[in-house]
Amino acid sequence: MADGDEEAYVYFGTPIEREEDTSSRKRKAVAEAGTVRALAPWKQEVKDEEGRRRFHGAFTGGYSAGYYNTVGSKEGWTPQTFTSSRKNRAEVKKQSINSFLDEDDLKHIGGNAVETSMQYDTFGSTAAEFARKKAEEEQKKRPSAIPGPAPDEIVLPASSSIGKRLLMKMGWRQGSSIKDSNAEALYEIRREARKAFLAFPSGNAEPELLEKDAVGTDEFPDMSTDVSHKSGNTPVYMLDPKQDMCGLGYDPFKHAPEFRDSKKLRESKSGEKNKGKIRMGGNLLSSSSGKYAPGFGIGALEELDVEDEDIYASGFDYEQTEVELEPLKAVKESNSDTMLRLEHKKQASLLGFKPASDSEYKLERFRPPTIPPNFRPIHKFAVPLDQTLKDYNNAPPPDALPPEDANLRLLIDGSAAMVARCGKSIEDVYMEKSKTNPLFFFLRSGAEGHDYYIRKLWENKQKFVGESKQAEKLTSEKRGRILGERPLASTTFGGNVVSVKAREVINKQPTLGETSTKPISLADLPESATKAFKHDPAKQERFEQFLKEKYQGGLRASGTVISTSISTMSEDNRARERLDFEAAVEAIEKGKWNTQISAPSADTAKDLLGFGEDRFVPSTFIENPETKEEATKAVYPKREQFEWRPSPILCKRFDLIDPYMGKPAPVPRPRSKMDSLVFLPETFKSTNREEAKSPVRGSLEASKSGLKEAEAEPSGTEADVAPTSPKNVERPVDLYKAIFSDDSEDEVVDAGPTSNQVPDPVKSSEGANKTLNRLVAGDFLQSLGMELGLEVPPDNRPGPPLNANPISPPEQRESPKGDDRNNTALTEVEDTKSKDYGSTVDYSREKKRSHSRHRRRRSRTPDSDSGSDSNSDSDGGHRSRSKRRRDRRDQSRNRDNESSDEASLYRKERRKKHRSRKHHEHKRKDYGDKHTDKKRRS
């Protein structure tokens, strides 16, 4: 603005240079002024006219004064010498305030030196002095009653402040409030009325006061008028100040509360006399204490004014101390005027409060409910079904002929079936009916058809019991027992499900592997689930064949896994189809899992201590498959809670307090491969953090996959996609299946369908090392924690990456394109439905989008990108990442399995070595280092 104006003007002639402007600094400052203003506010500097920086420092700036904020000067401090000789006398320097001020200070004063003025000193001694002199002068002018000058100490004339005097000149009187005249007039009327009202009591009070008052002068002003004056003043209330000389908190009336009353009474009495209505029961004090300065009288012509008050009085009253010292006397006194005392008691019960005139609050009382006369406080349960069943089991009633009436027979049959199914209660209902309806007479003993009914009922019950017995499910243990398997410690049902150490599991793997396939029954699967390939009858047939082979239980059909029906297919196709089937089966199982996922995790989560436990949970949890539609209906909308860390700057910008302020920083993403070796499933974190959050991501993923399937199933074209739903759930897997049932088939995939199980030696050793490292890492952490007596905090470990292969920068990935396609496959399920958002929004999903940096941290089984990509060549677009993940997991498991013996030995050895290291630091970095070390050696 300013510089703009300067530019706008045209100057003629040469501006007169003032002397002080010649200072180079100043000139510079002036020159800079324009440019400074153009700068951003935080870059501008405030400078004085000398061009020195005015403010500097960390915050609003130290104020620049003196010579670099010192009292020194440019020359520094030079001590002065005092010399005085006979000839050359040193002159006595007279110091004034100016000799201590520099030019800056002087300028601030601006030539107006600060002086004291008697006029404005209201209460100081100088004012008093001034007033006295004035009074003396006046004294000389007029004759006085007392001859001679009055002693100064005794006679203290009034002096009022200039403000007060001005006010008085304008018509204000002591005690009246400062208002506009209109209100004053109104007030005047009221005051008159009140005056008349108060005339009697105030007149009464006066002589008493005069007697009691220590000053006790005859020329006491008329209090009644003063009272009315003062009532006009806006009273300033303040809380009860401490007025006695007792210690803080000491209550002299603690054990004699009756004396308190008397004291209060006395106080209030004197207060009333002095102040009139302003004081409220002696509890509140107005601004003026109402005590007179002791030892001074008041002139005949003067009113009792504010300045007569003893401003130095401590509030300590001799009278009051008397009361305190002689409470008995006070009691006697107060007894004499009981009326007043009662009145006082009527007043506020609490300091500053007074009882309400009418209380609106009334306690409402409700009558208790009347209990009906026939009420019995004991609940009677209906006869349990089993009981009735048992009864009928025991004694079969004699056979009876059906009645001739066909209708009646039907009715009896029907009701018997009903009763057998639903129990005694329904029979009671029928009984009730039989009272009115002749159709139900058969229920009564002796009536026509009763025997037949009894018989029929018994038959039905027998049938029902038989059904329920059959319905009892064959659990995997039972089946295993039937098949003569060795029971596993880890698969025994119950609380100790998961207490087996990982190495034991691994030890057992080879022996178990040979005995049998997974004893899971898919018989009770919904029809829709097994018909995953409806659109392709041939394929469907093969699928069913596959299911049969896979889940017949018992011993595995060795060698020729794939039956003859697909002999016409190429090996490639067969392998791919095999994978499809596997994925489909898995999806079907997961469908069942959707409903079950939360229950076992809640139970087992507490027991989860080792790393391998949550992966091996008995398959007996798999029960009661429900259709996905039902599940989705019941599940949505579903709410879950997770921890989320807003960044501090975000909180600041939202003007909120950071909820995680001062708490440790979140676990950073693993940066090196070794970090991710510290293996910890997500469930650990969540259960430790918050019990309620235990089903966290797992259930989300599970239900999500369920959703996908539900979406995909109706249309036949999507059937291929549906079973390959993402498998992000680290769900408990049946031990058998986890170890064996899949791996052989996957090997078939790897090496061709008919070949023996000989995986690539390099790969397998690599895989073994990987898994080994993983196992060692997990175990090592545990053992280390035990050794150090620490509970290894789960938060310190990088949670998400469960796989041996960590998240690595995208450029290190082997085949980013293919992998990314798989990553996006999750979204593509929806994509097929929400197709591209039409022509309007170009939402075309680019297949080559890179999600590598956004790899989901929470997913239970993160992607493993190192595996072979042989599967994903032709149908990669439709293949979900879950499948691939599963494949790889299976592969690694397979290798795991192969090298498990070696692994366990190896691990023991490692652990010994680790124990020998006594200088363990429990920093994750160090873990990482060690693992690096370890891996290199291995």
Place this chain on the structure above:
Amino acid sequence: MASGSELPVNESSVLKGHEGAVLAVRFNADGNYCLSCGKDRTLQLWNPHRGIHIKTYKSHGREVRDVHVTTDNAKLVSCGGDRQVFYWDVSSGRVIRKFRGHDSEVNSVKFNEYNSVVVSAGYDRSVRAFDCRSQSSEPIQIIDTFQDSVMSVHLTKTEIIAGCVDGTVRTFDIRIGRELVDQLGHPVNCISLSNDSNCVLASCLDSTLRLLDRSAGELLQEYKGHKCKSFKMDCCLTNTDAHVASGSEDGFIYFWDLVDASIVSSFRAHNSVVTSVSYHPKDSCMLTSSVDGTIKVWRK
């Protein structure tokens, strides 16, 4: 009550200026102006009440999907196909800053209450927050817990609410550091807050609008009848929260009664897909935009 007589069903004016589909239209905070954006890579500022075109903002390299304006009408923020969030000065029409960070198209963008933070939701499965006050164009917060493309984002004083194609409506409470995930089971296309901020309306791709109670996460009501299967479409509540409004893929506008979910009114508004609806904050006035390139102003 449910008569719908107060609903804006009469066409007041048509705003023409976009070439190609209009993807979003938004009232400003006081409802005096509106902004639209579309496939023609421009933002347009209108006075919808007088039917005047005011200004065109050109800088986007690809289609513009969402726009939001500060409460003081000084700044704009827009996003779209070019993976950046553009921060504009309204009066000069210049881009002040381009916020980078999204790896893919950005679907939705909003200012916070103090106009200091821009929160954007993208196809890259993340929600990112950018600081308008700093010079940096990098995000100050990345939320990447989403499983799929995030379609819509809304802000309250303390929360970030986002609807995602993975079928969730996620609420990020900054005050307590908690993420609430409401799973709806169907891809969420758009979310909209009720004016009292107690409910969130989620438009799902199964042609259903779902009204959720935000505090408890309960499903309060479902609104059906329109068609919403494959387009990003908006939904909104009326200024009185008495009705729910949404466009349809067949060019219809639907109004439902909030409580009993009955269709109060439906009429053909556009020739093609209704991409966006925006309701006046105070009056009974509504804007709709469509693929046919028009914006229509509706009054009662």
